[in-house]
Amino acid sequence: MTDFSNPQAYERWMGRWSACLAPLFVRFAGLGSPGRYLDVGAGTGVLARAIADEFGDAEVVGIEPVASYVDHARARLRDPRFRFELGDAQAIPFDNDSFDAALALLLLQEVPDAPMAVGECAASRARVVA
Numbered sequence: 001m002t003d004f005s006n007p008q009a010y011e012r013w014m015g016r017w018s019a020c021l022a023p024l025f026v027r028f029a030g031l032g033s034p035g036r037y038l039d040v041g042a043g044t045g046v047l048a049r050a051i052a053d054e055f056g057d058a059e060v061v062g063i064e065p066v067a068s069y070v071d072h073a074r075a076r077l078r079d080p081r082f083r084f085e086l087g088d089a090q091a092i093p094f095d096n097d098s099f100d101a102a103l104a105l106l107l108l109q110e111v112p113d114a115p116m117a118v119g120e121c122a123a124s125r126a127r128v129v130a
């Protein structure tokens with residue numbers, strides 16, 4: 001498992017690439033309209049921002065287990081459309097069917113029990129794209 005601890009280092013290393021990938025991933029997901037979306041393994045908030053860029057009225061909740069990343073995403077995306085919380089993809093801390101879709105970008109290779117994470121995503125939403 002990769003060591004994710006420094007959000008500034010992540011931005012320089014991987015975040016600049018995931019920022020290129022995220023808008024393409026959002027369009028690939030075919031979300032279709034503004035809604036309430038879950039970004040699982042949100043990291044520094046790259047995918048959440050791409051969703052909001054595509055759908056101005058979208059509400060995005062990001063979950064991420066690393067506190068420094070959650071703090072970074074909150075500081076970077078100060079807007080009521082975004083919410084970032086500590087959370088594990090293998091035990092998503094929301095009721096079933098809380099979201100229109102659950103998305104995960106560059107996450108599943110990091111999760112010890114990826115099938116469990118996909119199942120949790122499926123319970124949280126109407127659609128899963130990972």
Ligand SMILES: C[S@@+](CC[C@H](N)C(=O)[O-])C[C@H]1O[C@@H](n2cnc3c(N)ncnc32)[C@H](O)[C@@H]1O
Pocket residue numbers: 004014015018019040041042043044045046047063064065066069087088089090104105106107110111112
């Ligand atoms: C390669 S980064 C991708 C971050 C972001 N989605 C992006 O595209 O920039 C993987 C992220 O998954 C997070 N992560 C690792 N294990 C996780 C788990 N069990 N549940 C949720 N997120 C996890 C890491 O902390 C890291 O922020």
